[in-house]
Amino acid sequence: MMTSQEPMVRVRAFSKTFYVGLRRKPSYAARDISLEVQPGEIFGFLGPNGAGKTTTIKALLGLIRPDQGELSLLGHAISDPAWRARVGYMPEHPTFYDYLTGHELVTWFARLSGVNRIDAEKEARALLERVGLSQAMNRRLRGYSKGMLQRTGLATALAGSPSLLILDEPMTGLDPIGRRDIRELIMSLKAEGKTVLYSTHILSDVEMTCDRVGIINKGASVRTGRLDEILGQTARGYQVVVSGLGPEALARAAAEQAEAEVREGKIEALFTERAAAWDFASHLVAAGGVLERFEPHRDTLEGIFMRSLATGEYKE
Amino acid sequence: MNATLLIATNTLRQTIRQRLYLNIGVFGVGMILLSMVVGQITFGYPDRVVRSLGLSGCTLAVDLLALLTAVSLIYEEIDKKTLFVVLTRPVDRWQYVAGRYLGLLLAVALALVGFAVVFLITLRLAGGTLTSSDLVALLAILPEAAILGGFGLVLSAFSTPTLSTGIGLGFWMAAATTDDLVGLTANADLPLKLVAKAAYYVLPSFARLDFRDAAVYQASVAPAEVGYSLAYGMLYAVGLVALASVILTRREMV
Known part of the structure; x- marks a missing residue:
């Protein structure tokens, strides 16, 4: 059971090694990653390609098994399925059943979360309007552009009214208007009391939206903290x-x-x-x-990010 | 509606909207209609020719549909990451596998009903009438397809559709000849005999699900024999689905 002080997401000393090829060569995807996301905040999960962001997110969602570490969502261990109806997830570059319409897809996901058919249909309509797809909701997904699929992915993640959203690179591949819309949507989710964890490379988006950030590099946490503190301290x-x-x-x-x-x-x-x-x-x-x-003279997040990766000077 | 049924109805919709479903449907109907043409140009017993070729056409089309659809059922969902989103909902992996399989079975059964209707019309045009042995032969196609679909699903949990199709076709041929294996290796060396014996016990026997000869020659089939065959086929299929669930449960979604 979650208490009010308990973080929505907790990762402590997470490590994961994949063994690739016939010779089972080890590939260290995560060595020592720790982070916490508090209720109602927007958390930016930063790191270069291959840093371990997606691996951490997959471990949090129970899609891969951690080698070591303690991971929990909404106060529940990952192995406990109790968190599932309350967490929405959008993978990077989401691809869905292209023979379904946007409305059918979001309805289906809402129903998978336990919503009854009539309410699921209503919710799907409202969510698709919210992400700007009201005109296209009755078209099949195979006719959607990349940006429309990204928006559909967000609507899908929101289906079933989860209290925690985990979004893997939600702004990737979007034009500036699309990015702005997603940013505004994320801010509006915070205003509704939802918690959002999202990974990204786009630092300006993080500066505009996040309360706290976690920077990782080469599978290890480099720095975690409030954005204003990080920018202020430097x-x-x-x-x-x-x-x-x-x-x-x-x-x-x-x-x-x-x-x-x-x-x-x-x-x-x-x-x-x-x-x-x-x-x-x-x-x-x-x-x-x-x-x-x-x-x-305050540093920019980009400056902090680049120096953190280059020197590891901020390791906590 | 629970998660398994939701996934099953979605899989049914997915399968019947695929081009493969239409293509195999056209192929199956073509095979049945061809039986009528061959029946007309064959001396005597046109209804026997329709039964023999028509039922074989039905079997071939339904089996192909089950196998070729099943080999991509899980793999493509992992490849496109759709499964990642599904598994973060209140859905257990076994429920997902069971739902995918149930949807496949429904789509295959629907195709079988369609082929049966075309077969019946063709038989009537050839001067034959539908008998209980025809129905038994048609019904017995379903457990055979269920086994092939189950095997395809197992492969789909860890292998690519192309590789799975090759392995699945090999399994299909082996299952069709299981009963002959022991006889053929009766005079062979001991290791070969043992391999044949092991294959005999491990692989399913499609010969036990084949009632086409009874239909062609209008021989009666004991209800117990039909029941045993259906139960055998469905149990084997359930075992395969359980195996696919175990594989997917252990698999990491990299």
Whole structure:
């Protein structure tokens, strides 16, 4: 039974090795992955190709057996089928029965989750409208585009009103409008109190939607935490922006600093030390400039992600 | 409706919407109609020719349908990852296998009913009338197809459709000749005899499910014999479905 403090998803020290080929050569898909997803949050699961994201998701859903580690969903061990009616899953590049219409497919999945026929049909209609397929719901899936199949996959994952959504690369292959729609849908799910775990490569989507992220690389957790904390902890220095100086003064000031550039009549400079930044700003203000900005320079998620993978410096 | 029945109805719909179903349907009907043509150009007993060729055509078409459909039933679902989504719902793997198999059986039975109707019409046109031995021969096609479908399903749980089709056709031929194996190896060396004996006990015997001769010569068949044959076929098929369930339960969805 799940308590209010219990995480919706828990993975502790998960490892999985596949043995491939006739010589049974080991392939380490996951070595030491740990993460927790709390109720009502959107969790971004990040990592390069082959990092172990899909392997972890499959182990969570009971599709593969972990070699080691403790995995649970909604407070239930993976081997306990009690979580199944409350979890929705969408695989990467979903492919479904192409002889069915979108409405038939989503109805079928809702019924598999235990919803009766009449309610399942109603729910399917509402879900397909929600993902923007109201016009196409009575067409067979073989006539759907890749983006439409992706949306159908989401509707399928939502069938049966699960409280936890696990989405494997839900934005892959979508155009910018499709990505925006999926992002908005994920945000609306959070507003409804649902929990979402999704894996992705698209960092800008994570920055816009996720409360917490977990970064993995080569089968091991590299960093896990709240997105604002991760971004906040990694101030790379201080940024100074000064305007109101003449072109010559701007050029002179820019020449004095290695990490400075003139843009639209303003000088923007980066410093690793606060004191140096303050000296630079004071000097320019004394010369008649207007201090527009003096603040810690935050890293982007992409920067953190790339450095985490390259150095492993954030390993917890 | 429980998960097994939901999967079965979906599998039925999937199977009958496939081109393979239509193609084999046309092939089976063609075989039955051909029997009438051959019956017309054969001296005497046109109804016997229709029974012999027509029932053989029915058997061939239904068996092919069962095997060729079954070999891709699970494999394609894994390949397309559809199964991954299904198995994250409240569906046990054995329920999934049972549902797929039940749907296949329903589709095969539906095809058999269609062929039986065409056969009956053809027989009437050839001057024959439907007898109980014709019905027994037609009915006995179902357990044979059930075994082939079950075997195809077992292969489908771990092998590609192409490879499974090859192995399935070999199994089909072996099962059709099981009863002859022991006789043929009576004078052979001991190892070969043992292999033949083992095959005799392990493989199904389609000869026990073949009542076509009785239909052609209008011989009566004891109800107990029919019941035994049907039970034998269906039990063998259930064993195969259980094996497919075990394989899928142990399999990792990589």
